[in-house]
Amino acid sequence: xxxxxxxxxxxxxxxxxxxxxxxxxxxxxxxxxxxxxxxxxxxxxxxxxxxxxxxxxxxxxxxxxxxxxxxxxxxxxxxxxxxxxxxxxxxxxxxxxxxxxxxxxxxxxxxxxxxxxxxxxxxxxxxxxxxxxxxxxxxxxxxxxxxxxxxxxxxxxxxxxxxxxxxxxxxxxxxxxxxxxxxxxxxxxxxxxxxxxxxxxxxxxxxxxxxxxxxxxxxxxxxxxxxxxxxxxxxxxxxxxxxxxxxxxxxxxxxxxxxxxxxxxxxxxxxxxxxxxxxxxxxxxxxxxxxxxxxxxxxxxxxxxxxxxxxxxxx
Amino acid sequence: xxxxxxxxxxxxxxxxxxxxxxxxxxxxxxxxxxxxxxxxxxxxxxxxxxxxxxxxxxxxxxxxxxxxxxxxxxxxxxxxxxxxxxxxxxxxxxxxxxxxxxxxxxxxxxxxxxxxxxxxxxxxxxxxxxxxxxxxxxxxxxxxxxxxxxxxxxxxxxxxxxxxxxxxxxxxxxxxxxxxxxxxxxxxxxxxxxxxxxxxxxxxxxxxxxxxxxxxxxxxxxxxxxxxxxxxxxxxxxxxxxxxxxxxxxxxxxxxxxxxxxxxxxxxxxxxxxxxxxxxxxxxxxxxxxxxxxxxxxxxxxxxxxxxxxxxxxxxxxxxxxxxxxxxxxxxxxxxxxxxxxxxxxxxxxxxxxxxxxxxxxxxxxxxxxxxxxxxxxxxxxxxxxxxxxxxxxxxxxxxxxxxxxxxxxxxxxxxxxxxxxxxxxxxxxxxxxxxxxxxxxxxxxxxxxxxxxxxxxxxxxxxxxxxxxxxxxxxxxxxxxxxxxxxxxxxxxxxxxxxxxxxxxxxxxxxxxxxxxxxxxxxxxxxxxxxxxxxxxxxxxxxxxxxxxxxxxxxxxxxxxxxxxxxxxxxxxxxxxxxxxxxxxxxxxxxxxxxxxxxxxxxxxxxxxxxxxxxxxxxxxxxxxxxxxxxxxxxxxxxxxxxxxxxxxxxxx
Numbered sequence: 001x002x003x004x005x006x007x008x009x010x011x012x013x014x015x016x017x018x019x020x021x022x023x024x025x026x027x028x029x030x031x032x033x034x035x036x037x038x039x040x041x042x043x044x045x046x047x048x049x050x051x052x053x054x055x056x057x058x059x060x061x062x063x064x065x066x067x068x069x070x071x072x073x074x075x076x077x078x079x080x081x082x083x084x085x086x087x088x089x090x091x092x093x094x095x096x097x098x099x100x101x102x103x104x105x106x107x108x109x110x111x112x113x114x115x116x117x118x119x120x121x122x123x124x125x126x127x128x129x130x131x132x133x134x135x136x137x138x139x140x141x142x143x144x145x146x147x148x149x150x151x152x153x154x155x156x157x158x159x160x161x162x163x164x165x166x167x168x169x170x171x172x173x174x175x176x177x178x179x180x181x182x183x184x185x186x187x188x189x190x191x192x193x194x195x196x197x198x199x200x201x202x203x204x205x206x207x208x209x210x211x212x213x214x215x216x217x218x219x220x221x222x223x224x225x226x227x228x229x230x231x232x233x234x235x236x237x238x239x240x241x242x243x244x245x246x247x248x249x250x251x252x253x254x255x256x257x258x259x260x261x262x263x264x265x266x267x268x269x270x271x272x273x274x275x276x277x278x279x280x281x282x283x284x285x286x287x288x289x290x291x292x293x294x295x296x297x298x299x300x301x302x303x304x305x306x307x308x309x310x311x312x313x314x315x
Numbered sequence: 316x317x318x319x320x321x322x323x324x325x326x327x328x329x330x331x332x333x334x335x336x337x338x339x340x341x342x343x344x345x346x347x348x349x350x351x352x353x354x355x356x357x358x359x360x361x362x363x364x365x366x367x368x369x370x371x372x373x374x375x376x377x378x379x380x381x382x383x384x385x386x387x388x389x390x391x392x393x394x395x396x397x398x399x400x401x402x403x404x405x406x407x408x409x410x411x412x413x414x415x416x417x418x419x420x421x422x423x424x425x426x427x428x429x430x431x432x433x434x435x436x437x438x439x440x441x442x443x444x445x446x447x448x449x450x451x452x453x454x455x456x457x458x459x460x461x462x463x464x465x466x467x468x469x470x471x472x473x474x475x476x477x478x479x480x481x482x483x484x485x486x487x488x489x490x491x492x493x494x495x496x497x498x499x500x501x502x503x504x505x506x507x508x509x510x511x512x513x514x515x516x517x518x519x520x521x522x523x524x525x526x527x528x529x530x531x532x533x534x535x536x537x538x539x540x541x542x543x544x545x546x547x548x549x550x551x552x553x554x555x556x557x558x559x560x561x562x563x564x565x566x567x568x569x570x571x572x573x574x575x576x577x578x579x580x581x582x583x584x585x586x587x588x589x590x591x592x593x594x595x596x597x598x599x600x601x602x603x604x605x606x607x608x609x610x611x612x613x614x615x616x617x618x619x620x621x622x623x624x625x626x627x628x629x630x631x632x633x634x635x636x637x638x639x640x641x642x643x644x645x646x647x648x649x650x651x652x653x654x655x656x657x658x659x660x661x662x663x664x665x666x667x668x669x670x671x672x673x674x675x676x677x678x679x680x681x682x683x684x685x686x687x688x689x690x691x692x693x694x695x696x697x698x699x700x701x702x703x704x705x706x707x708x709x710x711x712x713x714x715x716x717x718x719x720x721x722x723x724x725x726x727x728x729x730x731x732x733x734x735x736x737x738x739x740x741x742x743x744x745x746x747x748x749x750x751x752x753x754x755x756x757x758x759x760x761x762x763x764x765x766x767x768x769x770x771x772x773x774x775x776x777x778x779x780x781x782x783x784x785x786x787x788x789x790x791x792x793x794x795x796x797x798x799x800x801x802x803x804x805x806x807x808x809x810x811x812x813x814x815x816x817x818x819x820x821x822x823x824x825x826x827x828x829x830x831x832x833x834x835x836x837x838x839x840x841x842x843x844x845x846x847x848x849x850x851x852x853x854x855x856x857x858x859x860x861x862x863x864x865x866x867x868x869x870x871x872x873x874x875x876x877x878x879x880x881x882x883x884x885x886x887x888x889x890x891x892x893x894x895x896x897x898x899x900x901x902x903x904x905x906x907x908x909x910x911x912x913x914x915x916x917x918x919x920x921x922x923x924x925x926x927x928x929x930x931x932x933x934x935x936x937x938x939x940x941x942x943x944x945x946x947x948x949x950x951x952x953x954x955x956x957x958x959x960x961x962x963x964x965x966x967x968x969x
Contacts, residue, residue: 018416018419019815019818021419021420025420045406045408045409045412051412051416051419051420052409052412052413052415052416052417054361054362054365054413055361055365055413055416055417055420056365056416056420058361058362058363058365058366058369059365059366059368059369059417059420059421060369061366061369062331062365062366062367062368062369062370063369063370077399078406078409079405079409080401080402080403080404080405080406081402082402082403083359083402083403083404083405086356086358086359086362087359087361087362089358089359090326090358090359090362090363091362091366093328093358094328094330094331094358094362094363094366095366115406115408115409116406116407116408117399117406118399132402135402139356142355150402154399154400155400155401155402156400156401156402157402157403160356160402160403161354161355161356162355162356163354163355163356163357164355164356164357164358164359165355
């Protein structure tokens with residue numbers, strides 16, 4: 001289906017384990033050294049064995065040089081929007097524009113309630129997320145006049161100071177699976193960030209989901225290209241034998257990733273597994289090869305399109 | 316007096332530069348605080364603090380966040396219900412997690428994280444929302460006199476700094492100020508802020524000072540929890556010599572109300588050996604193993620050695636000393652309680668090999684107990700040692716043990732009751748050279764998986780196979796591993812304690828009992844209990860053989876005749892007790908090492924009369940103030956009348 005033409009990004013999806021805190025930090029540092037583009041951590045504040053993701057992100061940002069960082073994805077019910085906006089903008093300033101915002105409506109409601117969060121139905125969660133993103137964007141918009149007020153069904157802001165001003169245009173990437181979340185992503189998101197293993201039909205779910213996002217974007221007067229398509233892989237493996245998607249030798253990874261980019265519009269790939277060797281090879285070998293292959297294919301398609309256009313004109 | 320000086324900075328893009336200068340110039344702390352009188356919201360102070368911690372290596376970091384939620388009001392403690400509609404107010408429990416996380420990432424550098432909570436859960440600190448920050452803020456441009464006055468009582472002082480030049484100026488003042496002060500502090504304000512209430516930290520004996528671990532120390536996480544139990548002790552003393560143990564006990568005597576845990580390897584299930592806010596005396600570093608007399612196979616072992624180390628050290632001599640079934644356990648706790656292990660049917664309990672023990676008594680005296688010296692104490696230590704002192708050395712007569720047959724079998728059975736009964740018959744009538752333990756859990760979909768661990772004390776493979784064969788009929792054999800190996804290799808299968816120490820959490824729930832004989836009724840009741848799912852770990856340790864050769868009054872461990880020792884572990888204490896009560900009529904007594912129920916009546920199960928009366932009388936003599944009450948406490952102040960006439964007789968006789 002559509003290739004949205006985005007440049008390609010590669011990164012890691014690291015377990016923020018408290019017991020393996022040193023390893024998590026080292027893996028992020030290794031990702032940075034390996035030339036990867038993005039380091040991400042899942043955010044489950046009710047999970048006692050995990051570190052606080054916001055704190056980990058700030059700490060890791062301080063110990064890396066060029067890699068971008070993001071929650072994958074921040075749990076809005078436990079990260080109130082203004083708090084999240086300010087933490088994100090702060091880290092963006094401190095890191096020199098290296099922070100991106102991954103955000104989700106919330107899941108695991110028992111855990112959220114146990115932490116003192118609000119229990120919502122999935123439908124309410126979508127609406128709350130829509131409000132939350134609006135508030136976040138308003139707080140970042142320091143050039144707009146006056147303070148921020150927002151009296152919504154789920155969130156209330158009465159004259160909040162704007163700011164701090166982010167160092168760059170922070171992308172808002174939404175973790176979405178169901179139709180309403182996909183529509184919201186198309187309407188207001190800068191990115192879609194699902195995990196392959198949670199998609200109903202795996203790769204086969206990508207095209208119909210993209211279509212929902214595209215339709216919603218167009219209906220909102222945006223371009224489908226405004227929404228980058230990212231993808232998490234929970235189970236990956238470098239192995240001599242091919243056993244499936246991203247489970248096989250590096251050459252197979254290159255083909256798999258290029259196909260996801262060219263045929264399904266995906267343009268950022270985040271691998272879990274907490275394996276420094278995988279991070280290393282993804283950055284050193286696989287990413288350059290995928291970029292090259294995709295550039296070649298895109299070039300061929302463009303010139304192909306040009307020729308066919310020319311022939312149409314001639315006809 | 317301690318003088319600590321630092322800087323207070325705004326959360327801004329150059330915050331890390333200022334902090335780096337402060338660290339390089341030897342300042343002690345950096346506090347992030349935001350001015351509120353600006354047009355736009357400032358950078359988030361917490362995010363800035365975490366960033367600073369990542370950019371620096373040593374300097375303590377504090378956050379001034381007065382307008383925000385109560386700092387760290389988390390760790391299981393509910394603060395007032397947050398308004399979920401308030402987009403600007405963080406959720407307190409998430410902030411608590413954030414504080415704890417920074418403490419994990421940058422150990423002991425977060426200021427004001429608070430002393431360990433005695434009520435809360437989790438390994439981190441909790442700040443009292445109402446308590447002031449553990450520093451004072453001087454006015455910008457403060458002079459030497461200002462700082463001298465503010466730092467007079469040892470509270471750290473921060474001076475606002477906006478530029479590297481400000482930091483340089485403050486560092487110069489700090490140097491000058493320290494030149495006037497007699498000494499540098501041994502612990503930072505960040506560390507001292509975490510001290511627990513009621514402990515005289517500054518009074519820790521000189522000899523123990525270097526190795527003492529407080530909640531604010533980098534090593535704290537490695538000593539706070541034990542194998543199955545989470546803890547947050549207020550202070551851990553780690554003596555290396557007998558004199559240091561006495562010093563540690565003297566310190567404990569000055570804190571009579573403080574929980575006192577004695578730790579060797581940190582496995583103790585019933586022995587607490589950690590606490591929240593209490594004192595732990597950890598003898599883990601007293602771990603020497605030496606041969607005293609080759610002819611008599613007499614060895615001397617420190618309480619902090621593990622059984623894995625003991626097995627490895629004895630192997631070159633062709634010797635072994637039976638312990639439990641896991642090499643990671645420390646010598647001290649087990650060798651004062653019993654030691655029902657995989658060599659026991661052939662060689663008896665661990666305590667049966669004890670020839671002498673040296674211990675420091677509650678009054679600080681060091682004594683040696685053996686058949687000839689303090690024989691009454693020697694009797695008591697073998698079964699109730701935790702009540703009488705801190706063992707500093709054990710002398711054991713060990714056994715000649717050639718390679719042993721070692722088997723791990725996994726068997727599947729749809730008939731747990733029948734399998735238990737079969738195992739009971741086979742294991743308890745096996746030759747003395749064969750000791751087998753059974754472990755199982757909740758049946759799944761009508762099937763139970765039974766694991767058997769067995770040692771045959773015979774190096775001849777044919778004998779080993781002959782002994783083990785009957786056990787393979789206890790279920791359908793799903794996995795088997797059997798080999799002739801040194802006993803050392805059996806014990807070596809235990810994990811070493813990692814650099815972070817034990818990682819237990821919560822509070823274990825375990826029940827223990829002695830089973831005189833495994834009857835069909837017991838098998839039915841045990842299978843029914845397992846079916847409920849209340850028990851996730853169920854073990855039968857086969858006894859008999861050499862264990863039963865010793866007279867029941869020979870030592871404070873009187874349980875010589877049971878066929879099995881039974882352990883059940885679960886998650887919910889009340890539910891497990893209810894289930895266990897249904898089995899009680901099968902039992903006679905309990906093995907204290909695996910029992911977490913602290914009800915007074917359990918004491919009589921562990922020490923049936925006349926043992927308890929005799930122990931109580933000895934306790935009155937050796938520990939009248941009940942210093943050693945960590946594990947199956949024999950309270951010396953309980954009136955004689957309430958424990959019957961045995962005691963009176965004993966006292967009259969002794």
